[in-house]
Amino acid sequence: MTxxxxxxxxIRIDEGVYDVCLDPGYSIGGPLNGGYLMAVLxxxxxxxxxxAHPVSTAVQFxxxxxPGPAKVVVEPLKAGGTAAFARVRLVQDDVAQLExxxxxxxxxxxxxxxADKSVIGMPDIAECSKLPDPKPESGMTLNAQLEMRFDPxxxxxxxxxxxxxxxxxxxxxxxxxxxxxxxxxxxxxxALPPVVFSAGQRGWAPTVDLTWxxxxxxxxxxxxxxxxxxxxxxxxxxEEVEVWDSAGRLVAQSRQLARVGRG
Amino acid sequence: MTxxxxxxxxIRIDEGVYDVCLDPGYSIGGPLNGGYLMAVLxxxxxxxxxxAHPVSTAVQFxxxxxPGPAKVVVEPLKAGGTAAFARVRLVQDDVAQLExxxxxxxxxxxxxxxADKSVIGMPDIAECSKLPDPKPESGMTLNAQLEMRFDPxxxxxxxxxxxxxxxxxxxxxxxxxxxxxxxxxxxxxxALPPVVFSAGQRGWAPTVDLTWxxxxxxxxxxxxxxxxxxxxxxxxxxEEVEVWDSAGRLVAQSRQLARVGRG
Numbered sequence: 001m002t003x004x005x006x007x008x009x010x011i012r013i014d015e016g017v018y019d020v021c022l023d024p025g026y027s028i029g030g031p032l033n034g035g036y037l038m039a040v041l042x043x044x045x046x047x048x049x050x051x052a053h054p055v056s057t058a059v060q061f062x063x064x065x066x067p068g069p070a071k072v073v074v075e076p077l078k079a080g081g082t083a084a085f086a087r088v089r090l091v092q093d094d095v096a097q098l099e100x101x102x103x104x105x106x107x108x109x110x111x112x113x114x115a116d117k118s119v120i121g122m123p124d125i126a127e128c129s130k131l132p133d134p135k136p137e138s139g140m141t142l143n144a145q146l147e148m149r150f151d152p153x154x155x156x157x158x159x160x161x162x163x164x165x166x167x168x169x170x171x172x173x174x175x176x177x178x179x180x181x182x183x184x185x186x187x188x189x190x191a192l193p194p195v196v197f198s199a200g201q202r203g204w205a206p207t208v209d210l211t212w213x214x215x216x217x218x219x220x221x222x223x224x225x226x227x228x229x230x231x232x233x234x235x236x237x238x239e240e241v242e243v244w245d246s247a248g249r250l251v252a253q254s255r256q257l258a259r260v261g262r263g
Numbered sequence: 264m265t266x267x268x269x270x271x272x273x274i275r276i277d278e279g280v281y282d283v284c285l286d287p288g289y290s291i292g293g294p295l296n297g298g299y300l301m302a303v304l305x306x307x308x309x310x311x312x313x314x315a316h317p318v319s320t321a322v323q324f325x326x327x328x329x330p331g332p333a334k335v336v337v338e339p340l341k342a343g344g345t346a347a348f349a350r351v352r353l354v355q356d357d358v359a360q361l362e363x364x365x366x367x368x369x370x371x372x373x374x375x376x377x378a379d380k381s382v383i384g385m386p387d388i389a390e391c392s393k394l395p396d397p398k399p400e401s402g403m404t405l406n407a408q409l410e411m412r413f414d415p416x417x418x419x420x421x422x423x424x425x426x427x428x429x430x431x432x433x434x435x436x437x438x439x440x441x442x443x444x445x446x447x448x449x450x451x452x453x454a455l456p457p458v459v460f461s462a463g464q465r466g467w468a469p470t471v472d473l474t475w476x477x478x479x480x481x482x483x484x485x486x487x488x489x490x491x492x493x494x495x496x497x498x499x500x501x502e503e504v505e506v507w508d509s510a511g512r513l514v515a516q517s518r519q520l521a522r523v524g525r526g
Contacts, residue, residue, distance in 0.1 A: 055499065055520065056471065056472045056520050058321030058364060058472070058474055060340065060348045060364050060366060062340055062341045062348055063341070077323065077325055077359060077362055078325045078326070082498075082522070083471060085323045085325055085362065087350075087362065096340060099340055099348065099350065099364060100364075101321060101323050101362060101363075101364060101472070103323060103471060103472055103520070105499075107497050108497055110496060110497050111496075112494055112495060112496035112497075113462070113464070113495040113496065113523070114427075114428070114429060114459075114462045114492075114494065114495040114496075114500075115493075115494050115495075115496070116428070116429075116492070116493045116494065164377075165377070165379070166377060166379075196377075199376070199377045201376070208319065208346060208366060209319045209321070209364070209366055211321055211474040211518070213501060213518070213520050215493075215494050215496065215499070215501070216494075216496065216497075229377075229379070230378075230379045230478075230505075230513055230516065231375055231377065231378050231379065231478050231479075231513050232375060232376040232377040232378075233373060233374075233375035233376065233377075233378070233478065233479065234370050234371055234373050234375075234479075235345075236318065236368075236478070237377075238476060238478070238516060242493075250493055250494050253493065253501060253518065255474065255476070255516065255518060257318065257319050257366070257476055259345065260376070
């Protein structure tokens with residue numbers, strides 16, 4: 001069992017009720033990373049489902065839970081042969097922290113009928129850049145769990161040279177060797193720095209809601225994360241992330257609505 | 264009050280409980296259109312919220328409600344100065360038909376900080392095509408409520424000439440004159456024929472879940488709907504729709520996961 005598997009473990013204590021322990025190693029400077037929290041939720045959702053894979057997850061980030069004990073509560077809404085639907089909540093001290101709707105199904109390795117392969121090209125991994133290590137006092141413990149290599153212009157904002165567009169692109173894998181699975185993908189869709197940093201915005205950019213779809217089971221190896229946004233207005237921005245696997249297949253698609261930081 | 268306003272009316276009968284009457288005029292050959300059902304849900308969600316606009320709506324389509332009386336039940340999850348969160352359900356005969364999470368906020372007319380205007384161009388409206396009127400026995404009553412003008416190649420499948428890509432593009436407005444508002448946009452994001460028709464698939468393509476974001480309040484006039492998809496595999500397809508208003512602004516973004524038809 002990897003550290004990530006352990007940190008996302010959900011132990012069934014009753015029908016639809018799971019004990020979890022939120023790991024301080026997935027913090028982004030105080031709050032825990034949203035992708036990590038989704039992975040925890042989904043461990044319970046999949047365990048409680050007759051199907052194997054979380055094909056659709058829509059989450060509202062109501063509050064920021066603390067590291068430590070929490071519960072996931074799964075309420076099945078409908079289960080059929082093709083898909084099952086559930087309401088899934090992450091609860092701490094009897095207060096809902098995340099509220100979600102999860103659709104589960106069982107994906108196979110069938111060849112696609114249609115696959116759009118048009119994407120923004122990435123430079124070779126050797127030409128990509130790491131982020132500088134965060135200062136210990138920043139509380140950014142998430143970074144140590146991940147290996148990411150960024151398309152250099154998309155982190156130009158680090159040196160005062162944002163591209164002027166909301167975007168972020170990187171290769172991604174877990175620091176501890178682990179083949180990607182749907183739970184790693186839940187982490188991946190929220191692992192990039194906010195795309196608005198590249199549009200010249202800075203500061204804490206909290207996710208308000210995020211929906212992601214699992215489209216195929218990822219092959220072993222590096223994932224590629226392609227992040228972009230269409231509109232930054234009225235204090236809101238959208239962030240779309242596509243995740244491609246090492247076999248060149250689209251494995252996940254996400255969109256989140258988030259607030260522009262004031263920092 | 265327009266016919267659409269009337270057909271989507273939600274009358275508050277108790278704290279968070281609304282009476283609605285599902286109108287047979289929004290049928291797509293039996294089932295009621297998912298966008299219409301979302302508009303009904305959102306009438307109640309907005310009425311019950313301290314905020315004016317449904318900025319995010321994630322829906323699971325559990326069952327297909329019949330025309331006639333139903334209820335919308337709104338359970339507030341959290342309300343703050345920026346956004347309010349609620350669980351919103353459409354219930355008929357005490358059985359949940361749609362389950363959703365709705366985030367409300369109050370949008371203004373502020374100028375965007377960033378707006379990506381790169382889109383697939385549409386031909387002039389005069390060069391676009393109508394769909395043929397449905398046969399009365401088809402039960403496709405929705406078509407009479409809408410005026411749509413399609414980018415001709417994207418309905419080539421009607422004549423045995425699909426483009427080979429999942430896509431659909433059209434100008435859209437209500438048949439009865441009405442300025443677009445967030446409820447009309449809820450209808451618009453699910454109004455195109457399934458994008459997989461253009462990839463050569465046919466038959467009933469039920470939406471499993473749909474998330475859409477309201478990004479700005481639409482200007483009066485025609486809307487432009489740009490629909491596309493990335494992957495058709497394992498019996499599932501994604502459908503993305505962007506809605507642009509007559510002032511050239513992105514007003515809504517949606518993604519749905521749906522099943523490929525067997526017909």
